[in-house]
Amino acid sequence: MLRHQMTIVSETLMPADTAPSAAAVRSRVTVPLRFPDGYTATAEVLTFHGLADGKEHLLLALGAWEQALLDPEKLDPALPDAGPLVRLHSECLTGDVFGSQRCDCGPQLREAVEKISATGGFLLYLRQEGRGIGLYSKLDAYALQDTGLDTYEANVALGHGEDERDYTAAAQMLGALGATTVRLLTNNPDKAAQLTALGIGVTEQVPTEVHLSPANHAYLAAKRDHTAHTLDLAQPAVPSHDEMLARVDALIPRLRERAEETERIRRIPESTMEDLREAGVFRVLSPKAVGGFGMGVETYVEVVRRLGRGCPSTAWTVGHLIEHVWMLARWPRKVQDEVFADGAEPLAAATGAPVGQATKVPGGYSISGRWTFASGVMHSEWVLLAVQHGDVRLQCLVPISDVELLDVWHTAGLRGTGSNDVRAEELFVPAYRTLDWALLGAADNPGSRIHPDPIIHTPMATLLNLVAPAAALGAAEHAVEMFRERVLVRRVKNTLEDRQADSPLAQARFSHAYGLVATARLQWEEAIRVVTASYQRRPMTMTDHERAAYRLSLGLSGTASAEAVRVIMAGSGGSAHRLSNPLQRIQRDVDVLLNHPTLTLDPILEQAGRGLLGLGITVPSF
Template sequence: MTACLEIAPHSDSVPTASVRSQVSVPLRFADGFSATVEVLTFHGLADGKEHLLLALGPWEQALLGGASASNSNGPLVRLHSECMTGDVFGSERCDCGPQLREAVEKIAGAGGFLLYLRQEGRGIGLYSKLDAYALQDTGLDTYDANIALGHGGDERDYTAAAQMLEALGAARIRLLSNNPDKASQLTELGIEVSEQVPTGVHLSRANERYLMAKRDRTGHTLELPEATGAAVPGHEEMIARVEALLPRLRGRAEEAEQLRRLPDSTVEDLKGAGVFQLLAPKGLGGHSMGVETYVEVIRRLARGCASTAWTAGHLIEHVWMLARWPRRVQDEVFANGAAPLAAATGAPVGEAVKVPGGFSVSGHWSFASGVMHSEWALLAVQCEGKRLQAIVPVAGLELLDAWHTAGLRGTGSNDLRASALFVPEHRVMDWQLLSAANNPGSRIHQDPMLHTPMATLLNLVAPSTALGSAEYAIDLFREQLLVRKVKNTTEFRQADSALAQARFSQAFGHVATARLHWKEAVQAVAASQQRSDAQMTEEERATYRLSLALSGQASEEAVRMIASASGGSAHRLSHPLQRIQRDVNVLLNHPTLSFDPIVEQSGRGLLGLGFTAPSF
C-alpha cells in the first residue's frame, strides 16, 4: 500500500473533508483488462454517503503537475455515478458500465482519479430508477420519466466530489466526461477544470433514445449517427418553413386584429414549424440557431402579419431567456418540451419583499406581448434597491384586458397584476447575473448564443418587423401599379404614369436603405458573438443601435409613401396596406426604435463620451 497521503490545504469553497483510509485493490474486468488501484475513503463528506476515490496509474506525478503534456494540466478525473444495473449486471439501457471500464483504462494510463459516487439513477435511487425505466417504456425519455415521478431530471450534487479532490490537493484537473453540468458544478465549487475530455460513445440498440436525450436535453458531447436523432433544420429549411406559412398568416391578419391576439391556428402553425425552439439550446431539445436565422424569421413573418412577427420574435427570445436560468428552473419550465411560451415585461418594475422560502411579489405590469398564449411570465421586480426577475405561472396572475391600440393589435400585449404573490426563492434571480455573458445557463449549455447580452435580441425585434412589413408593402404597391386601372387619367395602368414610376422607385429605395442598415446591425451582432464574451465596444453598440434606428426610419418612410400613393381604397379596413401603416407607426414608437434618444446616445458613443442611458 502506498504511503499515507499528506492532506493539502483546503479552499473555502466547500466544507473540509479528510482521508479516512487507503487500501490497494487489484481490479480485473470481464474482457481481461486489469489494474491495481488505491481506494480511498473519507471523513466529513457533505452528504454523509460512502463515496470512494480510486487513484490510478502515476497519480502522484499527475497531482504534482508532471512535465509530460498528458498531465501538465492536472490529473485525469472521472466522476462516475453508481449504476448497479450497468456497472454490475451489464445493462445496455445506459452506457454506465462501458464508461466505467473505459475510464479505468484511460486514467490508469494518464494518472488520476475515478470518483465512484453513490448517486444511483442521477440521484433518485435504485428503486426510483427502475420505476423510471417503466415510464420510459411508455414513451417518456430518461429525464421526463424522473420528473413524472416527482424528482428532478438530474438531482446530483457534486459537493462531496469537490471535497474528495480538495482533500488530495487536486485543485486543477482534466475532467473525463461528456456532461457539461459536472464541469459547471466543480468550477462553482472551486475546482479548476483545465480541460473536459469526452468519453467514447457506447451506443447500443437499447440505449439509443437514452443517449439522444442526454445529448439533446442536457448538452452532453455525444456524436451520434445522424439517423438516431430528430432532424434539426438548417437556416434555409427554417426560412422555407416560415415562407410556407405566409399565405395563411395574411389570411388571418384581420382575424388577429379582431381577436386582439394571435389565432390559435397561427400559434399551432408556428409550433409545427419549430419556430419557438429556434434559439433553445440543443441540450433542451432546441435548434440552437444564431442571430441571423432569428432576425430573418421575424422579418419573413412580418411579410405575412406584423403582429405575428412581433409576438413570435418575443416568444422565441423568452425561451432563450429561460435557458439562462439555473438547472432547477430549467427542469421546471422545460418539463413539457423545448419551447415553453413565456411573456416578459419590465414596465413598470414591480416590488418583491423577502419572505421565508422566497419572495412576496406585487405590481402592475404593462405590454406583456404574447401573454395570451403563455404558460409563464417573466416579471421585473425590485427588492431593496436591486433589480430582479421573477418567473411565475401566468395562471397565478390577474390578466387585464388593456391592449386597445391602433396598430399591432394582434399581439395581445395586455397588462398583468399581482398582489402579494408568493414566488419560490429559486425562481427569482438578480437581473445583472441573468444579463451577464457568464449567466448560469451558459455554464450548463455550450450554445454561444447564451453569452449574448440580454438586451441585444430585444433591440432587433422591432426593426426586423418594420423591415418585413415595408417589404410586404412594396410588393403590394408593385402589384397595384401593374394591374390597377387608374380613374380620371389616360393611362390604363398606374404603372404607366411617370409620377407613379418615380414614387415606386423612391419607395423601393427607402426599403433598400432600410435593408442595408438592418443587415449592417445584424452583422455587428454576429461578429461580436465570435468573441468569447460576445460584448460590443461602445462604438460598436452606438453604430449597431444607430443602424437599427435608421432602418426603422427608412421602413416607415417607405410605407408612408406607398400609402399616400395608393388611393382611397387602400384605407379600407379590409386592405392590408392600412394595417401595415398602423403597425409600423406603432413600431416606431417602441423604445427600441425611438429615434431621438437613440441618435443622442449613439452620438455620445461615436464621440467617445460614454452613454448616459445604462440600458442602451
C-alpha cells in the first residue's frame, strides 16, 4: 500500500514540463552489507521497470528512510521538509571493488552508506562507469592520464564527452518512491542541477568528505578546477600527539599477528605497509607544507617505541623510513619538488657504511661502492648513499631503480628489516642530487630555509641515535607483558606449585625483569628530556655535557631492555625457544639491536665519560 501511495504522490507533484516518464518498482530485497573495514549496515535494495536508459540501476534504501521520506521533522526538527539524504553514486569497479586509489569512489561509497543510514535516505547505484564512457574506455583514459592529461582531457582525447552521465533514470527512481525533495550528498554541482531540471527539488547540497591520497590528488584537483566540485584539497588536519599514538596502538595487535610472517619474508608485509600509510605514520616528521604532520621528537620516538611492542623489525624499519623522509626535507627546493611530487611520504633507504667513492664529471658525479645495512630498502623509491670526494663527504640521492640490490640479509635477529646491501658502479648522479654531508646534518640546512617546522631545524645526529633504544624498550615491554601472562597460568614440572607465579623464585624473577624495564624506560625518558630541552633552543645545539648524558642514557636504556629480556627468557622454560614463541624472536631482535653502533656500550661509555668530565668528545658523530 505504501508503495502505491508513493507512486501517486510523485506523479502528482512532479512538474509536468520537466518530469521524465514514470518508472515503477520492480522488486525489493533486504541485503546485509559489510565493508572491508568491518562497518555493517542493512539495505533494502530496489530494482525498477521503465528506466529511461534501460540499464540495471539500483536504489539502496538505508536507515529510517520511510520516516525521512514522509516526516523528516520527527527525525530532526532542524530539517523540516528537507527530504531524505540521497547519494547518486556512479559505478566504479576499480574503486568500489578493487580499492583503487586513483579515484575517491570507494571511500565515498563507504561514507555515503554510513551517513545515509544514520539519517535515512537512498543511495542510487548508477551503472555509469567512467563518467558514462564505460570500463574499458576508463582504463584507456587512465593510460592517457599517465602521459600528463587530466581526467577530463583524457576522455575528450578518446572521443568522448568530459562527462556523459545523465541522471534521468535517477530522477525516475526517486520519483517512484515519492522523493520529490531531497538533500543531496555530493560535491558535484551538475548532479544538483540535473535533478532540479528533472523536477526533483534539492533543498541542500551536503558535501562528502575529501578522500585525498597521493595517487588521486591530480584527479581531485581536476574535478575541483574543471567542473567546480566543492573540494577543499588543503592538506589533512595534523593529529595531536595523543591521536597519533592512538593510531599506532591500534596497529599493535596486527603487527604481532604478522611478526612471524615479517621474519619469514624478511621484509614488512605489504598489508602492514598499507596500515602504516593509512595511519599516517610516515608523515610524522614530514613538513606540513607538503602534507606532512611536522611533529616533534617526542611523538616520533613514542611511535617507534610502540611499534616495538608489536614487532621490533617493523619498529626499526619504520623508524628509519620516517627519519629519512625528514632527511629529504632538509635538501634544497629542486630535490624537494621532485621527491615530494607524489605526496608527503616519499620512502627512502639511507646508508653510509662503508662510504662509497665519487668522481667529479660534467654535470655531477660518478659514484661507485657497495653499501651495507640499507634498512627500509625493500620498500623505498629512493636511496641516500654516502660517498667521499676528496676531503668532502657527500650524500647522493639516487632512484632505487638505478642501483643493484643484493639479497644478503640472512641474520639471527631483525630479519624482518630486509636491510640488504646496495651496489653501484660508475653511476651518474646529477649535481643537484648531491649535498655536503656537513650541510645536510646542520641545524641551518637548505630545508630549514624552506620549512618553518621546528623539527627540520634539528641537527641530524640528534635523531639518528633514537631508533634502536626506542625499539628495544618497546620489545622489552612486550616481553614483560607476555611473561606476566605466562607465569600466572604456567605449571612448571617437578615443582609443588599449581602455577609458576606461586613460586617465590618466579616472583623475584618477574620483579627483577619489571624493574629492569622500568629502569630502561626512565633512562630513555631522561634522554628524550635532554633532546627536547635543546630542541626548544635557537640554535638547536647541545653542549658536550648534554650530548654525553643523552647518549649515556640511551645506551643504558638499551642495555637494561636487553637484560630484562634475558631474565625473562631464563625463566620461561624450553618452550620459549620454539620458533612459534614470540619471546625467542624478541630476544634475537634485541640482541641484534644491542650490537648497533647507537647502543654498543663500550664506545658510548668512553665518549660519555670524556664529555661528563669536560675532556671533550673526540668522535664528531657521537
